[in-house]
Amino acid sequence: MTAKLEVRHLTKIFGRRIPRAEELLKAGKSKAEILKSAGATVGVNDANFEVNDGEIFVIMGLSGSGKSTMIRMINRLIEPTSGEVLIDGENLTSLNKKQLLDVRRNKMSMVFQNFALFPNRTIIDNTAYGLEIKGVDKDERLKKSHDALELVGLHGYDNQYPTQLSGGMQQRVGLARALANNSEILLMDEAFSALDPLNRKDMQDELLDLQENLHKTIVFISHDLNEALRIGDRIMIMKDGEIVQTGTPEEILTQPADDYVERFIEDVDRTKVLTASNVMIRPTFVNIDKDGPRIAMRRMVENEISSVYVVNNKREFIGVVDASHVMSLIKKKERKLDSVIQKNVPTTSPDTPITDIMDTISSTPIPYAVVDDQNHLLGIIIRGAVLGAISGNEVGEDE
Amino acid sequence: MNNIPQLPVSSWIDKFVDWLASFEGFFNAVTNFIGGIINGFQWIFDLLPIWLFMLLVVGCTYWLNRKTKHWTLIGFEIVGLLYIWNQGFWRDMTQTLTLVLTSSLIALVIGVPLGIWMGKSKVFETINKPILDFMQTMPAFVYLIPAVAFFGIGMVPGVIASVIFAMPPTIRMTNLGIRQVPADLIEAADSYGSTSWQKLFKVQLPLAKSTLMAGVNQSMMLSLSMVVIASMIGAMGLGNKVYFAVGRNDAGGGFAAGLAIVILAIILDRITQAINRSKIPKS
Numbered sequence: 001m002t003a004k005l006e007v008r009h010l011t012k013i014f015g016r017r018i019p020r021a022e023e024l025l026k027a028g029k030s031k032a033e034i035l036k037s038a039g040a041t042v043g044v045n046d047a048n049f050e051v052n053d054g055e056i057f058v059i060m061g062l063s064g065s066g067k068s069t070m071i072r073m074i075n076r077l078i079e080p081t082s083g084e085v086l087i088d089g090e091n092l093t094s095l096n097k098k099q100l101l102d103v104r105r106n107k108m109s110m111v112f113q114n115f116a117l118f119p120n121r122t123i124i125d126n127t128a129y130g131l132e133i134k135g136v137d138k139d140e141r142l143k144k145s146h147d148a149l150e151l152v153g154l155h156g157y158d159n160q161y162p163t164q165l166s167g168g169m170q171q172r173v174g175l176a177r178a179l180a181n182n183s184e185i186l187l188m189d190e191a192f193s194a195l196d197p198l199n200r201k202d203m204q205d206e207l208l209d210l211q212e213n214l215h216k217t218i219v220f221i222s223h224d225l226n227e228a229l230r231i232g233d234r235i236m237i238m239k240d241g242e243i244v245q246t247g248t249p250e251e252i253l254t255q256p257a258d259d260y261v262e263r264f265i266e267d268v269d270r271t272k273v274l275t276a277s278n279v280m281i282r283p284t285f286v287n288i289d290k291d292g293p294r295i296a297m298r299r300m301v302e303n304e305i306s307s308v309y310v311v312n313n314k315r316e317f318i319g320v321v322d323a324s325h326v327m328s329l330i331k332k333k334e335r336k337l338d339s340v341i342q343k344n345v346p347t348t349s350p351d352t353p354i355t356d357i358m359d360t361i362s363s364t365p366i367p368y369a370v371v372d373d374q375n376h377l378l379g380i381i382i383r384g385a386v387l388g389a390i391s392g393n394e395v396g397e398d399e
Numbered sequence: 400m401n402n403i404p405q406l407p408v409s410s411w412i413d414k415f416v417d418w419l420a421s422f423e424g425f426f427n428a429v430t431n432f433i434g435g436i437i438n439g440f441q442w443i444f445d446l447l448p449i450w451l452f453m454l455l456v457v458g459c460t461y462w463l464n465r466k467t468k469h470w471t472l473i474g475f476e477i478v479g480l481l482y483i484w485n486q487g488f489w490r491d492m493t494q495t496l497t498l499v500l501t502s503s504l505i506a507l508v509i510g511v512p513l514g515i516w517m518g519k520s521k522v523f524e525t526i527n528k529p530i531l532d533f534m535q536t537m538p539a540f541v542y543l544i545p546a547v548a549f550f551g552i553g554m555v556p557g558v559i560a561s562v563i564f565a566m567p568p569t570i571r572m573t574n575l576g577i578r579q580v581p582a583d584l585i586e587a588a589d590s591y592g593s594t595s596w597q598k599l600f601k602v603q604l605p606l607a608k609s610t611l612m613a614g615v616n617q618s619m620m621l622s623l624s625m626v627v628i629a630s631m632i633g634a635m636g637l638g639n640k641v642y643f644a645v646g647r648n649d650a651g652g653g654f655a656a657g658l659a660i661v662i663l664a665i666i667l668d669r670i671t672q673a674i675n676r677s678k679i680p681k682s
Contacts, residue, residue: 072586075590077586077589100592101592101594102592104590104591104592105591105592106592108590109590109591110586110587110590110591112583112586113583116581116583116584116587117587118584118587118602118606119606129587129588129591129601130591130592133591133593133594133597133601134592177591181591187590
């Protein structure tokens with residue numbers, strides 16, 4: 001992965017006595033102290049991060065955390081006080097006015113929280129805005145805009161005005177306006193926050209679908225952790241203008257950097273985020289090619305369980321045997337387990353979200369077997385581990 | 400108190416006016432230019448037969464209100480214009496209309512750019528606000544004196560005095576309109592790489608249009624209120640009729656001409672308001 005967008009030591013201070021505030025900041029004074037003695041507000045303090053080509057990077061935080069300031073410094077709607085923003089290695093903060101216009105016109109497009117559609121323009125003219133100011137000729141820009149509207153699922157609204165559309169549809173136009181421009185980077189500022197929950201979910205799905213084909217580099221601002229976990233390839237959590245933690249959704253959930261992040265993730269619907277691999281435990285198994293009923297029995301007694309999983313020499317999953325059947329084999333002095341193996345065991349892949357297997361887990365007594373593409377047994381999922389994971393306790397073999 | 404000498408404000412201003420008068424060439428050029436506009440309007444109105452003029456006014460009203468069909472307004476216009484013709488005020492009415500249109504046009508051409516500048520610059524707004532207050536609150540008669548000094552008597556100084564008095568609403572409302580454009584739309588325009596001019600013509604002015612036009616409407620009404628005052632320095636028209644009626648204590652004649660001004664005002668007001676009505680459907 002290559003970094004499309006790099007942010008280095010980016011700082012924004014609002015107010016009048018900025019040099020004084022910068023000194024205080026360097027001396028390690030807190031936000032409140034700086035506000036008191038210099039009358040300046042620290043919006044973002046020394047932010048460093050990279051966004052990889054083709055990933056959805058979610059910047060998360062509550063209001064006042066500096067996330068909106070951050071995204072606006074990326075396209076310099078807000079001038080950074082210090083630091084650098086690099087796109088493909090080019091430093092944006094040193095560009096002159098004309099170069100900056102070029103970057104805004106060709107490299108990145110922004111989607112806004114309250115849609116920011118121009119009420120005096122029709123849907124198609126709104127969508128074509130970016131192309132229009134670039135000087136693309138009329139036929140071409142109308143065609144491109146029409147395609148972009150089709151892409152976001154808006155047919156036949158070309159000549160309506162924004163006020164005639166619902167919120168969800170307006171934001172589709174907002175997204176189409178950004179897509180029509182065909183820039184590689186999308187900046188999405190709380191793009192779905194103004195939508196009702198159902199619409200929001202639709203739009204998130206839509207964005208993920210689009211992203212599969214378009215592979216844009218997306219910086220997405222959100223205050224909703226569920227949203228962040230759902231769409232983010234990586235998430236950066238901000239608090240009071242500082243970065244608290246950057247990581248994949250799983251890392252955020254399983255290894256919260258501090259109390260703040262922990263409090264954040266308390267309310268998350270974990271079933272949607274955690275996958276089979278997060279909750280599976282190490283299975284007890286026997287090798288059918290080498291182990292007989294007595295070994296199987298001993299494994300069960302050792303581990304105080306009533307069934308054991310069966311694999312072959314290549315660790316390919318075959319089935320499960322339970323204690324009563326194994327017991328009868330021992331009585332009959334059989335040497336092979338084959339005759340009593342139950343093969344109707346539910347299996348799943350490690351990437352399956354728990355929410356998809358919840359139903360089966362709750363209705364069948366046999367634990368799920370987690371297998372990879374080659375049918376190798378990776379682990380099993382027992383009910384207790386699932387409940388533990390959902391309630392936020394650590395699970396899994398490594399912890 | 401008696402020991403403090405009186406500030407020579409009036410002599411300062413006299414000196415300033417005398418100094419300004421030395422730019423005679425400039426003022427002559429302005430006089431000729433404005434005179435040209437006035438003559439142009441007057442030439443057109445003199446050329447139009449009364450029936451065609453009425454047809455234009457009614458047609459214009461009908462077309463601008465084609466969705467709502469203001470039949471009462473159209474009826475009023477016909478009756479009103481017939482009254483003016485019947486009273487023998489037709490030429491006076493067109494002269495007044497010329498004065499109003501000329502000063503509104505000049506107020507628009509000067510006022511809108513100034514308003515835009517104010518809308519974009521906090522400093523310019525701070526400087527200009529007290530000047531606009533001054534222009535509007537200074538009794539309008541006072542403008543007549545230097546206007547005569549620089550532009551002689553007749554229609555031109557009347558137009559100049561009207562412009563000074565009537566322009567502030569256009570400037571103020573343009574400024575307001577530009578500032579009222581929602582911040583996120585400005586951000587959107589900026590984020591897609593608009594230049595200042597693109598932002599102005601594609602976003603700010605279209606969105607400020609209705610506020611701006613309300614200002615133009617105000618300016619027009621204010622310049623109409625100047626017609627009687629302007630007649631004191633020789634501007635022709637309905638104002639002149641009222642002014643003479645005052646001099647002769649002729650209540651009947653005064654009201655007859657005053658009523659014609661009211662009719663003209665209502666017609667102008669309704670037409671400019673209809674132009675302003677938005678095409679964009681409300682949600």
